[in-house]
Amino acid sequence: MTPSVLSVWAAAAGLLLLTTGATRSGPPRPLAFPTAEGFGRYATGARGGAVYHVTTLADAGPGSLRDAVSQPGRTVVFDVGGLVRLQSPLLVSANLYLAGQTAPGDGITVYGDAVSFTNASNTVVRFLRFRMGHSGSPGKDAVPIASGHDLIFDHVSVSWGRDENFSVTEAATNVTLQNSLVAQGLHPHSAGGLIQPL
Template sequence: MVVLGSLATACLATLIPSVSALLAFPGAEGFGRNAVGGRTGSVYHVTNLNDSGTGSFRDAVSKANRIVVFDVGGTIKIATRIAVSKNIYIAGQTAPGEGITVYGNGMSFSNANDAIVRYIRFRMGKGGDSGKDGITIADGSNMIFDHVSAAWGRDETFSINGAVHNVTVQNTIIAQGLETHSCGGLMQSDYGISLFRNLYIDNKTRNPKVKGMNDFQNNVIYNWGGGGGYIAGDSAGQSHANIINNYFISGPSTSVTAFTRGNANFHGYVSENYYDSNKDGSLNGSPLCAQTSCYSNMAIEPSRFDYPGPTHLLTAPDAVPHVLSAVGANFPARDAVDKGLVAEVQSYGKKGQLISDENAASSGGVGGVVTVSALTDTDGDGIPDEWESAHGLDPRDAGDAMEIGAAGYANIEVYVNSLVPSS
């Protein structure tokens, strides 16, 4: 463990959640792993694809303490930004068909304390508010984003910047920030951001731009542009980051090295980060040297910072196939946009582009998703009859969904978490 000094160590002890606290869901990791979501609240059904009104996604997240389930799948076209309230679990894995895409403007999770967000696509697009992020967090605490697909931000695509405490972004695609800015995003907080097994792709710069307390492990970064890949602070402020077993792969737009704009104020523990720069169609990179010359003049630290890391750390070469198979909102099914992005990476330097309009995306635009009927849920508690009967619950008693079981989760959490893998 790197010693940060008595004051910094004391602050760190108060910021990192207890290991013994209940996980947000099985497989939750990092600084945000103990987010509570809507565990003590109520169930809200999204029953339509409308922009607003009863049964809409906007209405679902407008009030605190809800577990949000989806009776429909498809694309929700939003005209204005959506602000998410506190203690919300967005269970995108419950949507039938190919899941849910929120398209047309951005999302704010500022002060959305204890948010759990899983298996949903947020894609802003050219029609969104100028100068705004696809997903933004400027304040708040205890949030986790898992298997999210984010794309087409007008400013940043997914940006955390401010007094934000204990956030994890894991298994998530951050893609195709729109030109002229074309940014993956800022990840800037002195209070703990974990980035595990994510895919940054087709962003000119900020893949991501990091300041503060950050844990960056097993990520895949592909086809950044001339603005840079991982940007190390570029600031007078102090930063302390783990950068471990990530894989950087140049694409057609890449014209600069993987790490840029570091300085002596950025303290990085680095280990086994691979770089494949030759764009020859094969994955054949090699480890970067563990010296400042390979990491853009950051201060290389001898020991790993004692942050709550991933449970199972992959080697960088093993991280690539794992990320490509599992990343993004891939349940109930991966859609055409994400399939196209993964195919770009699998070209290993031959395919990829920076775009200014989502209709130029590799999938040919927003596209649509297959919709199917939701399973029968007689009591409307968010848990299908078949699952309730098989697990000792009453399909005619709506009150049992929010009852807390022996493991500490509400029964509906046990159901929605059972739909998807725990890693």
Template structure:
């Protein structure tokens, strides 16, 4: 399951983005921090499940900022293919937020995509055998990124409860940069994640992996170069193998202060892994950190755990019951958690909520426009670029949620 708080995908000409360029949103970090999203396009309102005004239709065209006039759960029956230069602004959904349920999504060609505060939950009825970005209950890889993709960041995101019999967090494999910061991998039998290529894995939490393993270090003849820094691994009821598996001399890892709590005693009492190949499944331990665009503020692993449990997932305006349950599992520190083979669809939120008045339909409520010198009867001002470099609607979207 992947619950996206912030996913940015920036397929840029250079392998490492220019830090001086405009951030995708305040708090965006890592390889994908400069994704443009729909800044030069138009606003699209999601109002229902199908046809014009549907999420599927919203994602089908490039250069859009997608806002939601409906909350609760939107059901999809076929895979949604996301176009490039899209900003999916889940923080605009009324009520307790938005969930996309069923099948899955493909971001294969979604250059410069930004996705925030949205829950993608697949389920048993989805297609198997394909890599996909989805939310809860993926049937194959729950959240995978692979191929010739450049400059991707996944931050503050829940990736968990992949459905048996192929319960996987997912593959993270690219030779052109994937950043994984402050995410929670939970209740996946294996691949939490499986990493190949250029990867930066910092301040993440991995809980209750199964016999397939937690962090899988390459397991191939290809060369990999990864930072693995200040993460916290916690065994749960399903855990039967160590945190790191299947490494070899082709996987070159810089490792530092990764904590492991393996005793399942209900108390957080982990300690740092030794900095030796024996603790990291025979990977090639590096003495120097790879020069990747890391997080703005690196936390010690115990502090990262506290932060992740408080902030991870689509938590604006509040977590749904599924995410609350997953966080509670981690807080049991080894006592709770399970691998599942089917979802509990009855736990999905079906409350639609009430959307704020938006007279000109530009995606910015009247009350905000009136308070900030915009014209609530002129739709054209939403996409005008402000002095900050963001479009006016992006300034509004950024104001809804804290900087990540």
């Protein structure tokens, strides 16, 4: 085999390893879901954890989205569809699978304040809409991720942040945003998001 052919073959083999997640020391790592891509594609979500049913659109209390994301290790499914009106920022725990695709009707929109995924490592978020709005915390991003690792967002939309919309800053690593829409912020300086490594 000539050196140039060997280089091409080695590059192709390396790409295959990257795509499947295979390593020299073990089998392929399972993807977060079958079409997961990018750096966050191996987020584990809540594998082996409990299933939590969101049964109300109320901001807080039993069966609410806020209660659902307050503890790690949950697959969150939605028995209701509609608008969740936040009265304060929502802080998301680690090791969650937010399965917005389970909501009936037109799905779930989270409105009224920021939804923070800071330190929400190994979390999967699919088919949700995030709308911060004028009532949200001043100067805050709609969806901030300041630290944590292995997060994937698929088929989400984010808009109306009071600063930026979707921001990955400081110590966050292995984050994927795929098949999604990041739209307008509410201020003239607003950007779709800030991607700032350490």
